[in-house]
Amino acid sequence: MIDSIRQSLAEAASVVTDPAAIASLDALVSTIAVVLLVILTLALAGAALRMILGPGHADRFIALDMLTGLAVAACALTAVTTGRREFLDVGLGLALIAFLATIAFAAFLERKERSSS
C-alpha cells in the first residue's frame, strides 16, 4: 500500500520534470479545457432554463447576470483550447458591457410601475 503510493508519487514527479511528459500534459490540459467547456455549457443551460422559466422579471434578470460570469469563463477556456489570446479581450469586453446591461435592467425593475398604456 505504502509502496504503491510512493511509486505513484515518483511517477508524478517524473511527469513534472520530464519534457516529453510535459508536452503530453499540455495536450491533456487542452483536452481537459474542452471537457470543462462542456461542463460550463451545462451550467449555461441551467441559467438559461431559469431565464426561460422565470417566473418573475427579477428571476430573469438575475439569470442574465449569471450568464455574464459564465460567458466570461467560457471565453477564458476558449482562449486556452484555441491558443488565441484575443478571446481574453472578448471576455473583458463582455464583462464591461454586461455590467451596464445589469444596471439598466435593475433601473428598469426599480422604476417601472405599470404598463405605460
Add this chain to the structure above:
Amino acid sequence: MTALLALSAKIVGTMFLVVASLGVLRFADPFQRMHAATKAGTLGAGLVLLGAAIAKGSFDATLVALLTIVFLIASMPVAGHLLGRAAYISGAPLRSRRDALAGVLPRMAAPLEARLDAPPPRPSAGPEISAFAASELVREAAPRQLPAAAAIAPASGPAAEPVEVREPVQEAPPAPVFEPPAPVFEPEVVAATHPWAAPGYAAVRFPVIGPDAAPLASRAWRLAVAREVPAIGIAVLDTTCVETARIPAATDRMRACLATAVADTRRVTGTGRVPFTLIYEDGDPSVLIPGPDDAARELLLLPTDGWCHHGAQFTFPVYEDRMADKLFTLAARHAGPTLFAGTGTPEEPRAVIVHDGSERAHRLAIWALRTGIWALREVTLIGRPQPAQVADLEATAARLGLAFDHLTKTNALFSALLPRLHAGVTAVLMAEPPQPARINAYGTFWQDRLIPGFRGDVLIA
C-alpha cells in the same frame, strides 16, 4: 507545475460556476438565486480567468485576464446589490420568515409582472386626451386664491369621475370633543413683547393633504372654533411631484386625489361659525404652506405623515417615501408653533415638555399651557432647563391647576426621549423637531423615536 496550477484553478472555477448555476436553478426566490449567482459566479469566473492567465503565461494575456478579474470583482457585487435592491422595491416575492427591510426601503405590493398585467388604475382610466385637454383648460382658468365655496370647482373639474364615484361614507363630522376656554389670568412671565408671549392664536393654518384629509381638517376646525379664529386650508398641488412623475397623466391623478381631499375637508369643516378660507395653489408646498410671519400669530397644523402628492402613487417610490420628510421643513419655515396632529387617541391627560433651557422652548411651553390646546391635568418636564424656568413653569402649571412633575432621569431605551410607559400621553412639546428630521429613519416612525408607541400630538416651536 504551473500547468497543474492552471488546471486546478480552471477545474475549481468551473465547479463553482456549476454550483452557482445549480443555485440559480434551484433556489426558491429571486434573492436567494441572486446570492448564488453573485458570490459563486464571481469566484468561479475569476478562478477560470486566473487559470487561463497562468496557462497562457504571456505578459499581455496575463494583463488582460487580471484586468478582467479586477473588473469582475469590482462590478459583480455592485450589479448584484443593484439587482437585489431593484427586486425588493419592485415587490419580487420574498420567501424568508420576515421582511428585514420593512420600513427601510419602499416596496411595491405586487411584483412587476403582476402589475404589468393588471389594468391601469382608475383615476387615469378615462380617455387620456380629453382628460388632458380638460386639465389644461382648468389650469388656465384656475384663480390663484378662492373663497371657500368656489375653491373646489377647479380641483374637481377634470377629476369629476372619481369624486362622483366615491360614496360619502361618514356624513356627520365628529363632534368637537372638548376645547377648554382660554384661561383668563394675566401672568408676569417671559419677554412680554414677543408675539407669542400672549396665549392664543390668530388663525389656524393647515394643508389639505390626501388621502386622509378629514381628520386633520376636523382638528383644525375644532381648534379654530375653540378660539373663534379663522381657519385657512391650503390645498397645494406640488409641482415637483408632477415634474418627477413618470406617467403622462400624473397631473390629472394628483388633481383627482386633491379633489377628494378637498371634498373631505369641506365635509368636516362645517359652515358659518368662523371664517374658513380654502386656498388652492400649484407650486412648492414648502413656500406656500408656512405662515408669513410671527405677527400674524398663525398656528400651523400638520399631519404626522403624508405629502402634497396626496397619496397618488406614481413618483419614484423612494422619493415619494422621503417627500413626507419635508413636513419638518414646513415646521421649520413656519413662523410660530407647529402642531403635528396625532392619529391616536390620548390615554392620559398629560403633556410632556422637552426643555433644552432655551428661551424658545420655554416660550413654547408657557404659550401652549396657557392657550389650552389640550385639556390637561398633568405636566411632565424633562430635560435640563434653568432653575428659574422650572420655577416659572411650575408656577404656571399651578395657576392652571395642573399637577407638575420634573423628571431628571427618564430611563429611556436607546435614543428615545421616554420609555414606552409614557406612550399614552396627550402631547409632547419640543423646541426643535427630533433629529434626524425624517419621517421614517431606519425603519422607525419618528413618533416612535420620541416615545415608542406614541401617537399623540407633537408641538414644535
